[in-house]
Amino acid sequence: AIFLLFLYHASVPGIDVEIMFGGVFLLVLSKATVSSGLKFSGAKITVACVFISVLFGLAYGIQFTRRTVGFSPIITFATGGIGFCFVWRRQLTGSLVLPIIIHNVANLSVVYTLT
Numbered sequence: 001a002i003f004l005l006f007l008y009h010a011s012v013p014g015i016d017v018e019i020m021f022g023g024v025f026l027l028v029l030s031k032a033t034v035s036s037g038l039k040f041s042g043a044k045i046t047v048a049c050v051f052i053s054v055l056f057g058l059a060y061g062i063q064f065t066r067r068t069v070g071f072s073p074i075i076t077f078a079t080g081g082i083g084f085c086f087v088w089r090r091q092l093t094g095s096l097v098l099p100i101i102i103h104n105v106a107n108l109s110v111v112y113t114l115t
Contacts, residue, residue, distance in 0.1 A: 002115060009111045014103030021083065022090040022099050026052050043091035049084070056083025082106070 029048035037046040057080025063070040086099040 009107045014100040018100045049087045053084040
């Protein structure tokens with residue numbers, strides 16, 4: 001069971017989340033917003049990139065249980081920063097491969113630490 005948990009976190013989350021945020025959402029928001037962007041360490045960062053980072057942070061910072069909704073500003077800020085790193089790498093390379101790998105390694109390290 002532990003092996004399957006590691007296998008899952010080494011593959012699935014990074015693939016689906018990065019395709020959704022760094023692929024689909026970034027494409028749609030880039031078309032919906034007008035922004036010439038700014039160069040940041042070689043990557044073009046647009047309004048859509050910043051918005052994706054905020055969405056990424058909120059996706060992890062808002063927790064739902066059966067009876068309550070919780071919000072963690074620390075988790076939101078931290079994962080928003082991580083999301084910015086993912087979208088920056090996406091913009092720098094034009095590819096989702098490295099953000100997917102980094103995302104999965106980060107997830108795997110958290111799972112390893114918690115087990």
